[in-house]
Amino acid sequence: MVPFAVKKLRERLTQLASPQNTTTSRPLAQAQLRDFENRWRKATEPTFLGTVERGARDRQVGIHPAFLIASFLDPRSKDMVPDLGPVSERVAAIMVDQETKNREAQCLVAMGTDRAGATSTVDEEVWNWEKEDDFFADLEVDQARSRQGAEAHVGVGGNTVESIVQDELKRYKSFPPLQFRKVLPGGTLTFNDPLKWWEEKAPYFPIMSSLAKAYLSIQATSAPSERVFSAASMLIEKRRNRLDPELAGKMLFVAQNWDLHEKHLQDMLLAAAEQQEGEEVQGSEPPAAK
Structure with a gap:
């Protein structure tokens, strides 16, 4: 039935x-x-x-924005990022914010040094109000400090930080993408290093290169998990597709920890050899006289 x-x-x-x-x-x-x-x-x-x-x-792009930015800053995949416009705008905003903060910090350090020098000068010399040039000299110092503070946002050549960032982005997009692989003179096939590329192109992209080094340090994959999947594919194949799950797990564990197993065996053999050598030494010694 x-x-x-x-x-x-x-x-x-x-x-x-x-x-x-x-x-x-x-x-x-x-x-x-x-x-x-x-x-x-x-x-x-x-x-x-x-x-x-x-x-x-x-x-x-339902992933973390940092991964999209890292993909855009990778010269090998910069043209493969989906919806490039928003990603490029996000990178530009980060670059502007980073460069503005760096210039403001440099300006504060320079102003602190100038103030320290001016204070020491005032302490060493008595203020002389009869010197008319002192007032104008202080005025020139204040104007120089104001110009230095303005350059933190505008730049020495009159270019704003935004325009400098846009120029770098435009140059970066115009560069041809870096190939994923290259052939060495000996005929060996190897992978191109994006960080090496940024190191060589840093003079052309002073702001973007520092940002790229920070984002490209993110680990895109997990090497241990990749090794586990590779080992599993070698253990379980068409001719061995009926392995008991518990047995397959044990075999995978042994394959992943074989180096520890070998070290343990070597330690055991070394300990056994030392013990045997000690027993032989004790056996070769003459008996103590009564």
Whole structure:
């Protein structure tokens, strides 16, 4: 009775899954897709179009923004980042903020040094109000400090930090992408190092290079997990696909910790050899005289 019921159930499921007898969900999905295609081609509904574009973007870049920035700052994949505009704007904002803070810090350090020098001069010399040049000299110092503070935001050449950052971004985008691999003179195939590329191009990108070094230090993958998957693929294959899960786990553990096992065996052999050597030395000693 049971085999007959299983047979009938299998026949019924096969019949329902066939293209001639689709379930209710499949026509509904097809109708949704047709409606989406028609509305997308017409693009007469800005709200709908914006929602679709935003949803597609969120699905593609639904990861931490730092990873997108790191991908953009990697010269090998800078042209592969989806929705490059917002990522580039985010990088520009970070660069402006970073460079502004750096220049403000340099300005404060320089102003502190000037003030320390001025204080020591006043302590060493008595203020002489009869000297008319002292007032103008102090005025020139204050003006120089103001210019230095303004340069922290504008720059010596009159270029604002924003314009400098935009120039660097424009130059970076115009550079051809770095190839992932290169062939050494001996014919050896190796990978290009993006950090080495930034080190060589730092004179062209003084602001962006420091930012790239910070973001490219992020680990994109986990090496231990990759090694585990590689070891599992070597242990479990087509001819060994019926291993007991517990046995497969033990084999994987041994494969991942084989170096510790070898060290343990070496320690045991060394201890056994030392013990045997000690016993031989004791056996070779003459008996003590009574």
